[in-house]
Amino acid sequence: MTHAAPAPAVVAELLRSAMRTLRAEVTALPAQALAFHPASGEWCVKEVLGHLIETERRGFAGRIRIILAETTPRLQTWDQDEVARERRDCERDGAALLGALARMRDDSVALVRGLGAEDLERAGEHPKVGRLRVADLLQEWVHHDRNHVKQILANVQAYVWPHMGNTQKFSAD
Numbered sequence: 001m002t003h004a005a006p007a008p009a010v011v012a013e014l015l016r017s018a019m020r021t022l023r024a025e026v027t028a029l030p031a032q033a034l035a036f037h038p039a040s041g042e043w044c045v046k047e048v049l050g051h052l053i054e055t056e057r058r059g060f061a062g063r064i065r066i067i068l069a070e071t072t073p074r075l076q077t078w079d080q081d082e083v084a085r086e087r088r089d090c091e092r093d094g095a096a097l098l099g100a101l102a103r104m105r106d107d108s109v110a111l112v113r114g115l116g117a118e119d120l121e122r123a124g125e126h127p128k129v130g131r132l133r134v135a136d137l138l139q140e141w142v143h144h145d146r147n148h149v150k151q152i153l154a155n156v157q158a159y160v161w162p163h164m165g166n167t168q169k170f171s172a173d
Contacts, residue, residue: 008120011138012112018145019105022049025152026098034094038158043084045152049097050089051080052148053104060141061108064115064134067124075124075132112138 006014026034026045034045043051056062058078066073089097120135161168 005135005139006142008112008115008138011142012109014142015105015109015112015145018142018149019102021149022052022152023098023102025149025156026094029094029156031094033156033159035090036155036159037090038155042155043151044090045155046089046092046094046097047084047087048148048152048155049094049101050087050092051084052145053097053101054078054080054083054087055144056101056104056108060137060144061104061111063124063132064111064137067122067132067134067137068119070124073124075126077127 026049029045037044058076063075066075115134115138120138121133123131123133126132164171
């Protein structure tokens with residue numbers, strides 16, 4: 001069954017909702033949990049926030065702004081893991097990262113709310129995946145946010161797991 005893609009106004013609300021969820025979860029966590037790595041090579045919560053900042057800037061709002069400003073621009077790729085290593089977000093203040101993302105998200109919500117039907121069909125060329133329409137980016141943005149919200153929630157689950165005692169057996173089924 002096919003359904004219509006969420007309109008920009010709905011996407012804007014979903015972007016806001018993800019930010020509310022992130023704010024609630026991140027502000028409830030102690031500093032130790034924000035820097036906890038569930039496994040070697042996996043990101044801590046602060047690194048996830050840093051990644052969301054970069055994807056806001058480079059991947060979603062950034063690409064949409066480029067597409068709206070140019071005719072079929074050639075979009076750039078970026079090495080997410082390298083950028084994460086360079087940012088060193090695990091060493092940063094979690095509240096500052098959350099604040100930076102929230103400010104960017106407010107701007108992004110305004111950008112998305114202002115998109116018209118003709119804007120949604122504008123596109124750029126990405127060297128890895130090909131043609132990217134603004135409409136496609138909006139839907140992926142919602143999907144991407146939820147993946148990283150789930151990642152943060154999973155990090156918190158891994159953080160508390162060793163302290164659950166025999167109640168771990170409830171989750172083992």
